[in-house]
Amino acid sequence: MHKSLCSWMLVGLAVxxxxxxARAQEEVFPLDEVExxxxxxxxxxxxxxxxxxFEFEVIGVWRNVQPDVSYILAEFSGQGLxxxxxxxxxSGSPVYLDGRLVxxxxxxxxxxxxxxxxxxxxxxxxxxxxxxxxxTSASLxxxxxxxxxxxxxxxxxxxxxxxxxxxxxxxxxxxxxxxQWLASGxxxxxxxxxxxxxxxxxxxxxxxxxxxxxxxxxxxxxxxVLIDGDFSLAATGTVTxxxxxxxxxxxxxxxxxxxxxxxxxxxxxxTVISSQYSSFKVANLGPIVGAxxxxxxxxxxxxxxxxxxxxxxxxxxxxxxxxxxxxRIASLPQLSSTxxxxxxxxALDVDPEAVGSESFQMTANYDLGSAGTLAVRQSFDGxxxxxxxxxxxxxxxGFLAQNDFAEVDIAGVDVEFSWQAERQMAxxxxxxxxxxxxxPGESLEVSVDLKGYRGEIFRRTLELRLPTDLPAGRFSxxxxxxxxxxxxxxxxxxxxxxxxxxxxxLLGSLHSRRELLALGLFRxxxxxxxxxxxxxxxxSIRSLWGAAPTGDAKPLNLAVSQxxxxxxxxxxxxxxxxxxxxxxxxxxSGQEKKSNEKGRSD
Numbered sequence: 001m002h003k004s005l006c007s008w009m010l011v012g013l014a015v016x017x018x019x020x021x022a023r024a025q026e027e028v029f030p031l032d033e034v035e036x037x038x039x040x041x042x043x044x045x046x047x048x049x050x051x052x053x054f055e056f057e058v059i060g061v062w063r064n065v066q067p068d069v070s071y072i073l074a075e076f077s078g079q080g081l082x083x084x085x086x087x088x089x090x091s092g093s094p095v096y097l098d099g100r101l102v103x104x105x106x107x108x109x110x111x112x113x114x115x116x117x118x119x120x121x122x123x124x125x126x127x128x129x130x131x132x133x134x135x136t137s138a139s140l141x142x143x144x145x146x147x148x149x150x151x152x153x154x155x156x157x158x159x160x161x162x163x164x165x166x167x168x169x170x171x172x173x174x175x176x177x178x179x180q181w182l183a184s185g186x187x188x189x190x191x192x193x194x195x196x197x198x199x200x201x202x203x204x205x206x207x208x209x210x211x212x213x214x215x216x217x218x219x220x221x222x223x224x225v226l227i228d229g230d231f232s233l234a235a236t237g238t239v240t241x242x243x244x245x246x247x248x249x250x251x252x253x254x255x256x257x258x259x260x261x262x263x264x265x266x267x268x269x270x271t272v273i274s275s276q277y278s279s280f281k282v283a284n285l286g287p288i289v290g291a292x293x294x295x296x297x298x299x300x301x302x303x304x305x306x307x308x309x310x311x312x313x314x315x316x317x318x319x320x321x322x323x324x325x326x327x328r329i330a331s332l333p334q335l336s337s338t339x340x341x342x343x344x345x346x347a348l349d350v351d352p353e354a355v356g357s358e359s360f361q362m363t364a365n366y367d368l369g370s371a372g373t374l375a376v377r378q379s380f381d382g383x384x385x386x387x388x389x390x391x392x393x394x395x396x397x398g399f400l401a402q403n404d405f406a407e408v409d410i411a412g413v414d415v416e417f418s419w420q421a422e423r424q425m426a427x428x429x430x431x432x433x434x435x436x437x438x439x440p441g442e443s444l445e446v447s448v449d450l451k452g453y454r455g456e457i458f459r460r461t462l463e464l465r466l467p468t469d470l471p472a473g474r475f476s477x478x479x480x481x482x483x484x485x486x487x488x489x490x491x492x493x494x495x496x497x498x499x500x501x502x503x504x505x506l507l508g509s510l511h512s513r514r515e516l517l518a519l520g521l522f523r524x525x526x527x528x529x530x531x532x533x534x535x536x537x538x539x540s541i542r543s544l545w546g547a548a549p550t551g552d553a554k555p556l557n558l559a560v561s562q563x564x565x566x567x568x569x570x571x572x573x574x575x576x577x578x579x580x581x582x583x584x585x586x587x588x589s590g591q592e593k594k595s596n597e598k599g600r601s602d
Contacts, residue, residue: 026100026101026218026241027099027100027101028100028101028102028122028123028126029096029097029098029100029101029102029122030123031061031070031072031102031103031121031123034058034061034072034097034102035058036058036059036060037057037058038057038058038097039055039056039057039058039097040055040056040058040095040096040097040098040102041053041054041055041056041095041096042054042055042056042076042093042094042095042096042105042219043093043094043218043219044079044087044090044093044105044219044221044238045219045220045221045238045268045269045281046079046080046087046269046272046281047269047270047271047272048268048269049215049220049221049266049268049269051217051218051219051220052079052219053078053079054076054077054078054079054081054093055076055077055078056074056075056076056077056095057074057075057077058072058073058074058097059073059074059075059116060072060073061073062118062173065172065173066173066297069124069297070121071106071107071118071119071120071121071172072102072103072118072119072121073116073117073118073119074095074116074117074118074119075114075115075116076105076115076116076117077115080272080274081115082115083274084115084272084274084275084279085108085112085114085115085278085279086105086107086108086115086116086117086178086279087178087180087272087278087279087280087281088176088178088179088180088200088202088278088279088280088281089178089179089180089221089236089237089238089269089280089281089283090105090178090237090238090281091104091105091106091107091177091178091179091180091237091238091249091250091251091252092104092105092106092222092237092238092239092240092248092249092250092251092299092300093105093219093238093240094122094218094219094238094239094240094241095119101122101218101240101241102119102121102122103119103120103121103122103125103240103251104119104120104122104125104238104240104241104248104249104250104251104299105117105118105119105178105238105251106118106119106120106172106177106178106250106251106252106299107171107172107175107176107177107178107252108175108176108178108278109174109175109176110176110277110278111276111277117175117178118172118175119251120251120252120298120299122240122241124298124299125240125241125248125251125298125299126241126248127298128248128294128296128298128299128301129243129246129248129301131294131296131301145337145395145396145398145399145402146399147399147496147497147503147506147507149395150392150395150396150399150507151483151486151487151490151510152487153388153392153483155391155392155394155395156391157193157387157391159391159394160193160197160338160341160342160390160391160394161193161196161197162197163197163337163338163394164193164194164196164197164198164338164342165196165197165198166255166338167197167198167226167235167255167335167338168197168198168199169252169253169254169255169256170253170256172252176278177250177252177253178237178251178252179235179236179237179250179252179254180202180235180236180237180280180281180283181194181198181199181200181201181202181233181234181235181236182202182203182204182223182232182233182234182235182236182267182283182285183201183202183203183204183231183232183233183234184203184204184205184231184232184285185230185231185232185346186231186233186342186346186349187346187348187349187350187355188349188355189345189348189349189355189386189387190342190345190346190348190349193342193345194233194342200275200277200278200280202273202280202281202282202283203282204232204234204267204282204283204284204285205270205283205284205285215266216239216242216247216266216289216304217239217242218239218240218241218242219238219239220238220239220266221236221237221238221239221266221267221268221269221281221283222236222237222238222239222247222249222264222265222266222267222302223235223236223237223264223265223266223267223283223285223286224254224262224263224264224265224292224300225262225263225264225265225285225288225330226262226329226330226335226339227327227328227329227330227339227342227343228263228265228285228288228310228327228328229325229326229327229328230325230326230327231325231327231343231346232285233339233342234265234267234285235254236267236281236283237249237250237251237300238250240299245290245303245304245305245306246301246302246303246304247264247290247301247302247303247304248299248300248301248302249292249299249300249302250299250300251298251299252297252298252299253295253296253297253298253299254292254295254300255295255334255335256295256296256297257295257332257334258294258295258296259293259294259295260292260293260294260295260332261291261292261293261308261309261330261331261332262291262292262293262295262308262330262332263288263290263291263292263308263310263330264288264289264290264291264292264302264306264308265285265286265287265288265289266286266287266289267283267284267285267286268283268284268286269281269282269283270282270283270284289304289305290302290303290304290305290306291303291306291307291308292308293306308330308331309331310328310329310330310331311328311329311330311331311336311410311411311412311413312326312327312328312412312413313326313327313328313329313340313343313412313413313414313415314326314412314413314414314415315327315343315344315347315414315415315416315417316414316415316416316417317347317348317350317351317354317417317418318416318417318418318419319351319353319354319418319419320353323350323351325343325346325347325350327343329343331410333401333402333407333408334401334402336397336398336400336401336410337393337394337395337397337398337401337402338394340393340394340397340413341390341391341393341394341397344389344390344393344415345386345387345390347415348386348390353419353421354386354419355386356421357385357386357419357420357421358381358382358383358385358420358421358422358423359379359380359381359382359385359419359420359421359422359423359424359425359570359571360379360380360381360385360386360389360417360418360419361377361379361417361418361419361514362377362378362379362380362389362392362393362415362416362417363375363376363377363415363416363417364376364377364393364396364413364414364415364416365413365414365415366397366400366410366412366413367410367411367412367413368400368408368409368410368411368504369408369409369410369411370409371406371408371409371500371501371504372504374400374504374507374508375508376396376507376508376510377512378392378483378510378512378513379512379513379514379571380392380513380571381423381424381425381513381571382423382425385419386419389417393415396507397410397413399503399507403500403503405497405498405499405500405503406499406500408500422453423453424453424570424571425453425513425570425571425572425573426450426451426452426453426458426568426570426571426572426573427450427451427572427573427574428448428449428450428479428480428481428516428572428573428574428575428576429449429450429451429457429574430448430449430576431446431447431448431449431479431576431577431578432446432447432448432449432578433445433446433477433578433580434446434447436578436579436580436581437580437581437583438466438475438580438581438582438583439466439582439583439584440466440467440468440469440470440582440584441465441466441467441468442465442466443463443464443465443466444463444464444466445461445462445463445464446461446462446464446477446479446518446578447459447460447461448460448461448462448479448516448576450572452570460516460566460568462479462516462518462564462565462566464477464518464520464564466520466582467520470582471582472582472583472584473581473582474579474580474581474582475520475521475579475580475581475582476520476521476577476578476579476580477518477519477520477521477577477578477579477580478518478519478521478575478576478577479516479517479518479519479575479576479577479578480516480517480519480574480575480576481513481514481515481516481517481571481572481573481574481575482510482511482512482513482514482515482517482565483510483511483512483513484573484574484575485511485517485519485563485565485575486509486510486511488519488575489519489563490506492521511565512567512571513571513572513573514567514568514569514570514571514572515565515566515567515568516565516566516567516568516572517563517564517565518563518564518565519563520563
């Protein structure tokens with residue numbers, strides 16, 4: 001596994017400081033002076049790290065495509081562009097008329113028979129230099145994650161694909177922005193999902209570019225880094241303009257977030273691949289030398305030497321041997337869940353045995369900074385179990401990063417998982433109580449029969465100690481896997497968290513499918529209020545809550561008396577009920593006792 005790119009940050013900064021870089025902004029060719037037929041040249045990297053010259057001819061000005069937004073249309077030539085068309089990765093390539101900077105190549109049309117594309121005027125891009133850095137980032141418009149979806153497992157692959165698709169820059173009046181996605185280290189499963197969301201994906205090398213930080217100049221290849229480490233994912237374009245430490249690039253929006261903090265890296269182009277759809281650059285991702293801090297329809301603004309925080313993600317793989325994958329993901333709350341999920345899926349691809357396996361056991365520990373820690377564990381079984389595990393982490397991380405209660409700083413995540421090739425799931429088929437007539441405070445045994453995946457029957461026994469305050473009457477006990485019992489408990493209690501602390505407590509209380517749990521229920525009038533369940537309340541208290549102006553209290557007809565269980569060596573599924581009759585002090589006859597001991601309920 002190669003050394004993390006960020007370790008080269010200090011090298012880049014030292015070179016930059018030693019060089020004392022200070023570039024004056026180039027003279028501008030105004031949009032008002034652009035006319036059809038004018039000829040000029042541009043700069044972009046087609047191989048290596050040195051920008052090379054290409055030519056263009058103005059077709060015309062495409063005015064007011066969006067409110068107060070105009071583009072220059074041009075036909076490009078030289079460097080083989082007549083055959084390849086505009087190349088993905090050329091976004092931001094500076095173009096000049098009469099020796100003055102007029103703008104940046106920003107988009108083109110797939111399958112075009114001519115190398116025709118759009119140019120974003122440099123006047124629009126330079127306005128980004130004056131934008132205040134203290135603004136709030138925009139949302140990506142991804143549907144928020146709710147706790148119910150996590151509990152019920154209602155997060156499917158399409159939601160992750162949709163989240164990945166939001167990384168792809170928005171089309172510009174039907175044309176494709178000229179950004180190029182680079183990915184390295186990902187295997188077949190993860191590349192399939194990345195491709196489904198991002199479209200065309202080029203394989204990147206992860207070797208360190210020879211380019212020094214002070215050589216990042218107009219026409220140089222530059223990347224916004226979303227993942228680095230044992231895997232990398234970056235969007236690559238070209239530097240348009242640079243003045244001292246400020247960098248302008250791309251000529252179009254990346255994510256449209258406005259303010260952001262995204263690592264900025266150099267890159268070196270290996271070659272250009274011609275494609276009928278859209279030609280692209282194959283590149284090696286270089287060292288991180290700064291950070292992009294503003295993302296706008298006119299382009300990307302970056303600053304040399306700026307440090308963008310990243311979230312460390314450690315993934316342990318436990319198969320025949322133990323392996324460890326280490327990556328860092330961009331610290332962007334809007335993207336945390338997406339980047340973590342695709343990284344974990346990438347880790348699954350590391351071991352071929354894990355790819356085809358059908359049973360996974362996972363634990364994940366979240367460092368939430370000042371909010372504390374969160375530990376979750378779960379089992380997944382059946383075809384697609386690995387992806388199901390990834391989607392579970394995707395949902396939990398998404399909820400944490402974008403919850404409605406309070407901002408959460410995800411400082412780091414450790415994930416461990418192991419797998420088995422065949423399905424392991426067992427089904428609950430019957431439950432038998434040693435007796436059905438009981439008194440408060442007594443103990444009794446309940447045997448639970450389970451059927452394995454291959455049909456074998458086996459039995460587990462739980463010892464139940466009944467609560468001492470049970471009222472006389474029916475007392476029902478639910479037996480099931482951890483997920484089913486959690487869902488039943490939360491449905492019965494109906495109390496939704498009203499604070500981050502309550503939400504974290506709820507997530508931390510969730511059980512694994514490997515746990516066989518018993519949940520005791522009895523009738524008792526109570527209330528579910530915001531953040532808490534209050535069973536068996538006196539009538540006077542219930543009346544007071546019910547009369548409250550908020551109207552948030554909901555009646556509870558069943559009370560959860562206890563929850564206990566044992567952990568098995570395999571996941572299980574199913575939910576069974578055993579009904580007991582609670583009696584108080586009336587003495588039993590010998591015949592009654594004998595009859596009761598024979599009783600059982602399925």
